[in-house]
Every structure is written in C-alpha cells, then in structure tokens.
Amino acid sequence: MTAFQDLPPPPDYDEARDRAQRERLMAVWHTPTGWRKFSAVNNEIVGRWYALTAFGFFVFAGILALMIRTQLAVPDNDFLSMELYNQVFTMHGTVMMFLFAVPIFEAVAIMVLPEILGARDLPFPRLSAFGFWCFLIGGVFVCGSILFGAAPAGGWFMYTPLSSDPEQTGIGTDIWLLGLSFIEVASIAAAVELIVGVLKSRPPGMRLNLMPLYCWYVLVVGGMILFAFPPLIAGDLLLEMERAFDWAFFDTERGGDPLLWQHLFWIFGHPEVYIIFLPSVALVATILPTFARRPMVGYSWIVLSAVGIAFLSFGLWVHHMFTTGLPNISLSFFSAASEAVALPTGIQIFCFLATLLMGRSVGSVPMLFTGGALAIFVFGGLTGVMVALVPFDWQAHDSYFVVAHLHYTLIGGMLFPLMAGIWYWYPFATDKTMSERLGRWSFWMMFAGFNIAFLPMHWTGVMGMPRRIWTYAADTGWGPINMVSTVGAFLFAAGFAVFAWDVLRPKRNQPPTRRNPWDAGTMEWAKEVPDKPWGCRSIPLITTRYPLWEQEDIVGQIDRGEWFLPDAQEGKREMIVTDILDGRPIFVQRVSGPTYKTLLAAMFLGACFILATFKLWLAAVLCGAGFTATILWWLWTATARIPEKEEKDCGRGLRLPVYMSGNASVGWWAMFITMVGDMTAFFGLVFAYFFFWTVHPEFPPEGTRSPAFSWLTLGMVLLVAAWVLVAGARRWNGQAKTGRARAALALAGLPALSGLGALAQACLVSGLDPTRHAFDATCWVLVLWLGAHLLAGFVMLGYCVARSWAGILTPRYDADLRNSALYWDFMLATSLLVYALLALFPLLSEGGVA
Amino acid sequence: MSRRTFPQREERHDDTLAFICRFTDRRTGGPYAPRGRHAIFRLKLAPLSATLLLAGCSGPHNWLSGAGREAMRIEALFWPLLIGAGLIWTAVMTLAVVAYRTAEKGGTERQVRAYVVWGGVVFPAVVLTGLLATGLLTLRGIAAQPAAHTVAVDGEQWWWRVRYEGPEGPVVSANEIRLPRGETVRFELTSDDVIHSFWAPAIGGKMDLIPGRTTQLTLTPEKTGSWGGICAEFCGSAHAQMLFRLVVMEPEAYARWLADEARPAQATGPGLEVFLDEGCGACHSIRGTKAQGPVGPDLTHFAGRETLGAGIRPVSRTALRNWIRYPEAIKPGVRMPGYPDMPDARLDRLVDYLMALK
Structure with missing residues (x-):
C-alpha cells in the first residue's frame, strides 16, 4: 500500500501515557451498569443479548418440536388436539426460521464483526440496539400468541387462500403477518448495518481481497437479505390488505390468484435457505484454518462460490412449486438451476477439505461439531439433488422425505456449525472456556439423536406420509418408524440441554482463559483478557489475511497503542471509516453511546404493529406518530453533529477529517442500501401487476377503466417538480445559498403531496375500487406505497429545514440534506415506475387511453 | 399393521425391490410374501431385517408398491439416486477423515487446485448433468400422456368430489376412485375453497388442486387392489383426515362397476x-x-x-x-x-x- 509506505515510527513506549490513554478510552466506552445496562448500544453487549434471545426462541421452538414428535409417536394419538397441533407446527417452522435462524446470524455478526475488522464498534450502534429491541418485542408477541390459543395455524408458508380467509384463519394470521413484518424490518436494519460495517469500517490497509472470509459471507448474506426479505414484505402487505380491508389480491372470483402469494413467498423463501446456510459456512471458514493451522486454501474460489450461490438462490424458487401444474419448460429450467447450485456448494466443501489436507489438524470440540455438520449437510445436499428432479419431487414434495431433507440441510448446514462457532467464540465473548467433556457428550448425543430422528423420516416419506398431519391411522404402517423418530428427537434435545447447561453454568471460579486460546490468526483474538469494552486498543495497519499469524508482534504493537486512534482525547466514541475497495482511511466517524431512545422507539413501533393486529387503528396511528417523533428526537440529538474541529490526529502522522457527507459517509451508504431494499419491495408489487397481467387474458379486465391518464400525467409532473426542488435545495445549500435552499425544501412538499393527490384522483375518477377486482387493488396499492413513501419524504424535508434553521445543517455540514436528497432520487424512480405502470403500460396492452 | 388393508396379490412381480419385500412381507403377510422363489436372497438378507425395511415395503401409501406405471418410473430414479448418494457420501466422508488425519503432507497449490476442480466442479457437473437429463426424460414420460379416461376430482374441505365420464354422462361419487388396470387416466383437478394436493403414492406423483385453475395429472395403475390416497397440501383444520381410496380393477369389472355406479340409488325403506x-x-x-x-x-x-x-x-x-x-x-x-x-x-x-x- 503506497499510502502507508512511509509511516513515521511509533513513539517510544511510555507507561504513564499508556495508562492515561486507557483511562480515557475506558471513560468513553464504558458499558453502563445496573438497570442502566438496558441503555447500552455497544456491539458486544447487544450482540450477546441478541444471541441469547435468539437461543431462547430456539428452545421455545424446540419444545414445540418435541410436542409434535410426542403427538406423532403412535397412531391415533390424542396428546395434542387438532387445533393446537396446527398451531404448534406452524409456530415451530415460523419461530425457527424467522426468530432463530436469521437473527442468530445477525447476533453473531454484530458480536464479532467489528472485532474481526479491528473496529471499535459498528457504524450505527444505536441501530443495532433498536433492531434488537424490535426483535425481542415482536418475537415475544408472536410466540406469546400460542399461550392464548391464538397462534397462526396456516403452516409457516401461509398459503393463500386458506390464509386470506379471516374466518378460517383467525387473528393468528394477522399476528403472523404483522409480527413478522415488524421483525423483518429489524432484520433488514441489521443487514444494512452489517453491509455498511463490512464495506466502510475495515481497518486501514485491509483491501477487499485481504478481508477475512467471514466478512465476505456477511457481505453476501447481508445483500441477500436486502433482496430477499422485501418481496415477502410486499406479499405480507397484499395479504394483510386482503384480510383487513377485503382488497382483492388472492381471491380468484375477483381476479386474484393464490399462486401470486406462492411466488412472492418463495422468492423470499428460497434465498432465505441460503441466508441461513451461508453464515454457518462462514463460521466453518473461520474455524477450519485455525485448527488446520494454515490459511484457507482457495480464498478466491470460496468468495466466488458464495457470490455464485447468492445469485443462483434467487433463481430457484419455483422448485417449491413443482406440483402446481406449471408448464414443463419452467419445471425443467428451475430443475436445472436447482441442480446447478450444488456446484458452488461443492467447491466450498472441497476447499475446506483441501485446507484440512494441507494443514496439520488439531482436534477440538468445534472441529467435532464441524465434522458432524459436514456429515449431515452432505447427506442433506444429496437428497436435495434428488428432490430437485421434478418427477422425484412429485412423490417427495410435502411428504416426510422433504421434512427429513430440510432438517438435514438446516441442522447440518446451520445448527451444527453454529454450535461449533459458539464453542469457538465462547472464550472470546466471556473470557472463560466450556467443558471439553460436556462438549463431547453434547455432540455425540445430538449427532446420534439427530440421525435417529431424521434418517428414518426419509422412509416415513417413502411410505407416503404427508407433512403437517396431526394424526394418522394404524393401518398406514407409519407407527413404528415414527416412534423411532420421536425417541431420536428426545435424545437430540437432551444433547442440546447438555450444551445449554455448559454455556450457562456459572464459571465464577474458573480462571480467565489465556489470550488467543486457539492460536487463531484473525483480528478478533487480539483482544485483551480480561475484556475491554473498546475492542482494539489501537487500530493496526492490516497487510495480510491472518494478521496474528503473518504480521510480527502485531498484538504487542496494538497493546502499546502504537497504531491508529490509540486515544480518546475529545471524549467521543470514534472509529475509522475506510474506502470500500482499498481500505484507505477516509475519516473518523463519531458513533453514539448509550441511550434509551432506541428502546422507546422500538416500543412505539411494536405497539403500532400489535395494535394494528387487533384493528385498533387510532391507537396504532398514535403509536406510529410516537415512533416517528422518537426517531426524529434520536436523529436530532445524536447524528450529523457539527464537530468541534475539522481534523484529528489519529497517530502515526495520520490526520483525518471528523465529518463527511455524501457518498464518503456511512450514513449515505446506509440510506442507499436501505433504499435498494425498499425498491426491491416495490418491485414485489410491480411483480404482482405483471403476474396478474400474464394470468388474465385481458388486464385491465373488460369493463374497467385504467386510471385516468390526464390525472396521472399531472401527478407525475408535480412529483418531478418536487424532486427538482429537492435536488436544487441540495445544490443551493452547497453553494451557500441557504435561504433559497430552505425555501425549496419548504416548498417541495407542496407539489409532492398534490402530486400524490392527483394520482389518487386518477384512480378515483376511473372508479377503481380495490375490493372489486385485482386490477383495481393493484393500482391502488401502488399509489398507496408511493403515498406512504412521499409522506416519509415530506417529514425528512421538514427535518432538514428545521436543522438548517437551527444552524446544524450548513453548507459544509450537510449530511442530512444529502441523505434526504438521495431518498428523493429513489422517490423519483418509484414515481416514474408507478407512472409507467399505471399510465403507459395500459396504452401498450390495450392500445387506447382511458 | 393390519392385514385387512393390504392389497391382494394378483400376479407375480419382478420389480426392483421385490426380493427385499418378499423377505419382509413374509412376516406381515403383505403382497410380496415369498412363494419359495429366490431363497438365496432371503438367506443373505436375513441379517438386514430392520424395522426400516420391514416398514419400507408395506402400507397402502408406499411409493415403492409398484402399483402404477408413474410410480415405477419414479422408483427407477429413486434406487440409483439413493445408492449413488450413499457412495458419494461415503467418498466425501472418507476424504474428510483422511484429510483430517494427514499430518501436513503439504502439496502444491497446483495439486490443490486440481483437487478442487476435479472434486468440486468436474465430477459434480458431470453427475448432475446426467441426472438432470434422466430426470427430464422421466418427466416427459409421465407428464400429460394421452389418456383413455378422464376423471374430474374437486378438492373440498375435507373430502374429494369425484366425477367420472360414464357412457351416458357424468357419474358423481366421492372419496373413492375406481380405475381400470393398465389404462391411462387423466385427472382434472380443481378446488373451490383452498389449495389441496392429490396424492396416491402407490400409483404415482402428486398434483395440487388450486382455486381458479384446472391442473392435470395422468396415472396408469398396473396392479389391482385398493391403494391409499391423501391430501398432501395443508388445507386447514381437518387436513390430516382428508384421505381417499384408489381401487384398481380389471377393465371389464371396472366397466360393469361404472355402469352400476351411474344408476340411481336402488335402496328404499x-x-x-x-x-x-x-x-x-x-x-x-x-x-x-x-x-x-x-x-x-x-x-x-x-x-x-x-x-x-x-x-x-x-x-x-x-x-x-x-x-x-x-x-x-x-x-x-x-x-x-x-x-x-x-x-x-x-x-x-x-x-x-x-x-x-x-
């Protein structure tokens, strides 16, 4: 790295200076104690809460699984009633997928990512905390419903029209839709945080190709969440609109189509599988080199494979729909794509095996779990190859064969590597070690229990047992084999109980571990024992993939404060933000400290969703307003503050600015990434429009007028005008024409809101009634979507005007305005698409203007 | 396991699994119960008499019953897939153990690359291409074949409405479908309430019944007897108890039965x-x-x-x-x-x- 070739040498070690620096760092990064601990936002503590909560939900869903197994152990059993069983299996799937598998990835990543990157924290610590509180509130709400017998009971993929009929599926489905949407929003927030974390908070010198593999996987999975969750949010929106307001999306009598839900669900649902799987591969890719005592073989192969899986996973969703009567050509295409995904998976596994082969392996409990994961996952992958063949799937689909297959992939591909990861990072998180003996016991009990439970299940499927049945007759012959599975399930659970005990048992008398107990090569093990809340004492220059192995005395240099940011003179929490590609330091980001505002905001938002579930609209709207106010308060007091000086000495002659706006800043990237996800949800709605267009011979249907062209065009012109004003305001503010900028910002809301009114009027004058036909409903939902976004944009404009008046937003310090303007760029794109769809597309398809 | 539900054995079969099934069915009295042939297989397989095999070859819903042409085509995919998967799994695990035990043999980057390319790319690509081709050929063989009969099945919560095309117009029945042996039948599948899935595993694969559209499935039963069918897509409360019987008859018997079924009720009282x-x-x-x-x-x-x-x-x-x-x-x-x-x-x-x- 040319930029770092002539760094001045570090100052000689001075114990007094070191002590003073450490005291200042401690004062700044100190975690609140007692009750105030709940205001903490630091990644290590939030990550720990997140992980414990996710494991809590895992235990809950595991108990549900044991209830399922008990019910199925013998034919004609009456341990559970039909109603309860249907709720139990729905909740088992839902909780495992939404409240455990994805959140635990985010929990672990929040906990270790900054340390692996040698960063002090993630760029938006309060966002992590907010995401955690949302997850906790939403999760407890969804899980709690089963105690009132009101849990969702439609299966975790909630197929319409069963789920769109409020009479058949009561409040449970609303709880599912709104509770999970709430949690999905939190998941997306965490994904934004992690993507920005990987891209912008790497240590100086860490170019993309030096990044630890773990970070690559986090980046890939974060990106997948960004593109996979939004289609489900769009689907949730459509389904809840049908349930709550009778809008016609899935009702065939009114032009809807139940398959639309399946498409939207599986466009989310299949990538979801890889969103769950890849983070665990990331753990293996981190653990394996440590115990093979050598760097991972085939770094670029692995990165390319992970990216390849991410792309392919978005082209596989139809293999969940092989039995819906699609044409053979689609079946063949998706069958081929599903087989193809085995290739990048195979490459990764062979790179791992090659690493083992070339290294000198050391045995350990994490390696035991990794080996068990390999044995289970490879088998699940092989049955996956089977069910990807359409004819085979016609037998296996929705049978216990598929239940066995998916548990082999998820438990082998996710749970076992995760246990290895917990074992591996336990000393990192707690400075203590787990018991080797208990570790082996828990592994072998879980491994044996799992295979006893799930291997026979393939045969249960071959014997024709479909999934999701609460009872079966003895003459089916399914009894004995189900009993075997049940016994295995209890053994598996007992094994996990051993593990849980080992994690939780008090270890007060155990001496702290030595530093870097596994002799690993990655940065997180540079941390001191006992733990310090600031992460890295000084942030080193990274020139290798395994700094602790390949950079001499790096730990000593870090400890002596010889590298960057060794001090906190200004009493601020600080981290270095670097360039995306080459890890060049750009500026010092001041991150925010403990607060209760995140908790308050999460409570308001949670209350808003929960009240909406019970159709208490007024109270829900009030809570929504409370949420917005809290968010504005939080942003106003903690973000984009004008620094006391322009530049800061970071040590070793590195001077960095302490404020940046635009695309150098992390806030701009967070906005950009969030809006990419937001656009993806919008595309889910666009997909709905085109889906209806393809299934209907005439769309708009006969007797329906398209939204009035003239009103749409007027609306479009007004929306473009609003965007021009916002873009102008950004420009004028930059040129110090503050008055003109304020005026433009204040005025921009006028054309925006009247443009929205014109779009709504276009639908009204054409007599579009969302409860009448899917066409009407789709047009209205597009306008509704745009409208909600314009309102949010309107609030941003007001915020910027107020900041400008208050003198916090100036020509030099304009991050808020730049981020808002970026939002409005996306609004322009959304508006143009809505216009194209509502006004221009009907011209093409029907050849006339309404 | 009750004997009552076993289909009666009508003829001699020589399909793939028969030799295992003969062994296990000796105890259960199932349709494959041995009749003195292939004693050598029985001897060799005796130690393998595990619950799995015992259970795996019996029951009215079994994929491997060989009772339908479509099921047999899929079964012909199943065994090579299963054995192949077993071999590949064993190979990968052996490799893993060897790799783990080998103490720093070294090996050049080139060797490693060859290892990854051959093991991770070339081998799976070849195998998967072959599988895909076989799978697609099978699909062509079993999807939408020309059919001699049409039966309309309408999924209801939670039972099956069945409509045959009788010689003198439609014949309506429920929850039991009778089919002539050896003739291909096209099922026209519809639903008015929620999504169901029509599945008679012994005869062939499944197909969903989706409101707003008509899906099709063709089946060719090859063994007379009474086979199990069940709804495979969760369809609400009583989904678990939405079963049907699929009774396969000789074509002449079927024709007589259908004529009978077409008549109005004869009973009074x-x-x-x-x-x-x-x-x-x-x-x-x-x-x-x-x-x-x-x-x-x-x-x-x-x-x-x-x-x-x-x-x-x-x-x-x-x-x-x-x-x-x-x-x-x-x-x-x-x-x-x-x-x-x-x-x-x-x-x-x-x-x-x-x-x-x-």
Missing part, C-alpha cells in the same frame, strides 16, 4: 324418511330421491365404498352409527353436524337405509 326428515338431503345427494344437496359427498352408492369420512373409517354399521352421532369426535373440524340425540331406533333405520346403498 323407512330410513330414507329419516334421512330427509333430519335434513341430510340439504347437503348430500342420493340420486333417485329428493335428496339433492350439493354441499357434501354424494351418497348414491355409499355402501359400495370401502371407507367413510373421506378414507378414515371402514364402512360398517358401527362406524356409520358413530359417525352420524359424533363426527366431530372422529374427525375434528369436519363440516358435518353431529346427531348425538337421535333416538336409537331412528338411527338404526337410517343406518339400515344407508348400508343398503350399494
């Missing part, structure tokens, strides 16, 4: 009065009577079926009495109301009548 008095006719039809209800299963030839309640109880006087009195206890969620207070004498007359609807 005081039970019909009870049936109409209690309002049963509001939901059920019995052709040739005033009962023309379109909601529930057609009962014209009710007693000619093997099961009641959509495949969940054998048709018998006791089962029928219980069903009429307490349907909710037998099938929670069922739409049919119970008649717990019907006097015994009245119930007897009703049951007499229904049991006479052959």
